[in-house]
Amino acid sequence: MLLVRAIVRGQCPNCGGPISDDRLEKGLPCADCLPKPPPRLLELADRGDRLKFLEELCNELSKAGRLKGYRRILEEEEALKEFEHFFEKALGNRPWSAQRTWARRVLGGKSFTILAPTGVGKSVFGIIMALYLASRGAKCYLVLPTSVLVKQASERAEAYAEKLGAEVRILAYLAKSGKAREELLERIKSGDYDVLITTSQFLARHFELLEGSHFDFIFVDDVDAVMKSSRNIDKILVLLGLPSEAVEEAYELVKLKLKVAAALSSRRGVPPEMREELERSRERLRKRLEGLRIGTLVISTATGRPRGLRVRLFR
Structure with a gap:
């Protein structure tokens, strides 16, 4: 046959x-x-x-x-094996299948959203991945919803780093006063860290201290907290290496796509000039991003997809 x-x-x-x-x-x-x-x-x-x-x-x-392409695929697979060993050494057990999938995406330079219930290891994954990448020269940022979680994540990260023997500078912003606070803010401003851990509120209030920094990996735990200030989305994208002009251009593209979608659902269809404008907008954004070193973003949520127009920029 x-x-x-x-x-x-x-x-x-x-x-x-x-x-x-x-x-x-x-x-x-x-x-x-x-x-x-x-x-x-x-x-x-x-x-x-x-x-x-x-x-x-x-x-x-x-x-x-x-x-050609298999060279990169092999490098990613080797990095995944290294990460698994790193993870097991820190926690005493191997990452489970979902964590391996998340790791493969991060190591492949892909940004994505983790939608999973509490207790499946999202936060632990974010901490271990940040330590792994930082131990290899990357700059990482963990954005958490509360100061309590910042403290917990900082303590975990320090304990894991000590167990691993990883020389990683971990800096967490926790409520302090006087000279200690000034020194902490100065360290953040000067970039004296490999892994930074703060609340989303800190990001909103003290972005000027981070402006000009470039992060290779940003892990946002609880995107709903970040969404309390929609401009936090812009700030995170800028910290990943996107120019602010590109962020605004992407926002205009999002709005244009919605207009096209609305026209498609109507009887009149999409006017040719609207299609042309969409293609021009895409091309402008593509050229603006060409050659840029853009970091990887992982967003963690247990409640589902966040709503709002600006959140579409994360795509």
Whole structure:
């Protein structure tokens, strides 16, 4: 019986070209990148040892002079294994499946929202990921809803860092007075930390101390608290490396998309000039963001998607 295979355009993980569905299923590149996979590689694919499979695959592609996208995939898988070891050393147990999924996204540079009930390890994940990235030279920021949680997160982070032997400067803003407060604010202003932990209220009131800073990773625990001041959204995006002009341009694009959606749902349809304006707006924003080093944002919530027009900027 003739077996018909689907060809999927633009989905080869290595070159971005067309690829058959059976190769995609096995995690292999397209036939142009690797015409005949060696038996050893197919055996590793069937065994499910992803890291060894990727190492062998990258070796084969490198020998053929065709190693492209899989180089990054291997680096991300190696980083994930490192993170798992880091996590286990800190807590005494391996991350569970959801935490591994979250870690894979962060290490791949993808921003996203965690929607999960209280008690599944969202906050612990944020702390450990911040420590992991900071131990490798990144600057991280944890934004929490209350001072009590800031204190708890700070104590946990210090304990984990000590257990790991990680030389990470952890700075938490807790209520102090007089000279101690002045010194703390000065440290925040000068960027004398690797991991900063504050409340969302601090972000709203003291943004001028953070302005000019660039964070590689921001973890927002309880987005509802951040949403009490919609301008906090703009501030977080700026701290991730987006110019304020780009944030405003993105906001205009959000509003334009809503107009297009409304027109689509009506009988009259979308006017050609509106479509053209949408494309121009997208292109302007794309060019403005081109070449920028933008950090990763993870938003944690237990209550569902936050409402409001400005929150769409996080997308």
